[in-house]
Amino acid sequence: MSKAETASSKISPKTSPGEPATTPEEFIICVMARLLEGLGHVSVGALSPIPGCAALLAREVSGAGGRVSIIHGDANNPYTDGGREIFDCAGQGRIDAFFLGGAQIDGEANINLLGLGSYPKIDKRFPGSFGSAFMYFTVPKVILFAPEHSRRVLVERVDFISAPGTSPPGVRRPGGPKALVTGLCLMSFEAGKKRFRLQSVHPGHTLEEIRDNTGFDFDLPRGEGGGEGGAVPVTPEPEAEKLQMLRSTIAAEIAKTYPDFAARVFQPRA
Amino acid sequence: MEDLESLAARVPDGALLALAPEYSWVPMALIRALIRRRVKDLHLLTVPIGGLAADLLIGAGAVKTLESAAVSLGEAGPAPRFSEAVEGGALDMRDSTCPAIHTALQASEKGVDFMPLGGLVGSDLVDNRDDWKVVDDPLGQGGGPVVLLPAIKPDVTVFHSPRADTEGNVWIGRRRELVTMAHAAAATLVTVEAVEDRDFLDDEATAAGTLSGLYVTAIAVAEGGARPLGLTGHYERDTDYIRAYAEEAKTGDGFKRYLDREVFAETGDETETETGAETGTETGAGS
Known part of the structure; x- marks a missing residue:
């Protein structure tokens, strides 16, 4: 039995008493931010408040040096x-990471933003x-994101x-694609094999749940020494100081571009 | 000086009309005037994504062909009239991708018939565009296949701006897609908050952010002319208004009520109180 299958806690607070619980959005933002630390220039496209927060958080954590550009507004x-x-x-090679969502994402990392049918x-x-x-x-490092991890979104073949x-x-x-962050797990993508590989399962969720809710087949984490079939790690909880940063500095910053999102996700506790 | 209605009369039925995205100074008062004049059979080009203006024109039955990389009301959700029109097969849809639209306009800027663009190969967009062509790198530079895009030459580009000068130059600030759109188009119609008695080209600080009158066909004053969308440094997008629109326009009947109240009831003068002028926020300095 994998670690994930024995994990008992739901996505939940590792914060001090009185601090509100981590929301699913905050959890995903922190997972994405870890994938960005140390990069030179992270650009954020249209309709992307969660990636926007992740990029700003990663910049804040790594201190000066990282650039974030958000195309909506000023x-x-x-x-x-x-x-x-x-x-x-991007064509000049000056953007290191970018994000794409998808109404559908399939097992070969094809994405569909256009429609069903x-x-x-x-x-x-x-x-x-x-x-x-x-x-x-x-863009060398494209991170796919699908907050809703379901067979509706993660399909065998996009329409x-x-x-x-x-x-x-x-x-x-x-x-090309390097990672997929969902509401249930983190996967990496191997272009040579055209397959995703599970990297970690978010706390409170199981490998079985991932399989049940994924429309495509994927590889399991490599074991020690790089072989197939390793244990499934649990995605780490957001670090308390990052959560604090996210709820203060980053919340204020993203509100300039995505006021509705900031009000919905961060303001209820303000 | 022209007014909104005379500007609207300059957009012929069937025109290829170019519109910038919501954050880039959309001339909403002019769009409403176009709907009042019952413009039809437009070939609408969103540069590269559309929002409220595209949804209104589509819902009003003014659009025959739509070329776009995406249409959305942003944080207010899907564009309801667009979605229904596409699902019902009511639009001749030319699905594109953002840089393809920018590149095709740049071809017109340069006066060439087509331009190549990287990426794209393997996207179903390419298979569904019989006017695009994939060719092997003709110069043997090692880049592999590349997509050729025909130049897009709009009949009319329209936008709103904070200010024009008495020489017919228009301030565009950093909204340089408006420059590309004007360069590429046969005619450019601009609404402005105000006309200033000066020449923007006399001062280097303003000249760099100016679209020369060389490219401007006609200007009309329309105070609040981008409302309920925002205008950099002047007023913010009225998100409550747009959320309410997204809800009301979910049905054909709701959309018709909206049009009657917010578009046809408007007199066409320059005071846009019906569209949220009273609830909009003056921000003063550019934010």
């Missing part, structure tokens, strides 16, 4: 050459592909490929 937005600049910047006959339309078909190719997870040899592709 706060934390260094771009002065119009809407095209973030893409030009057989294109162009769309049964359920989502906003559209945004810049994914370019950023997925150009529409907004952006492909891998490309055949010969296609110029310095970038």
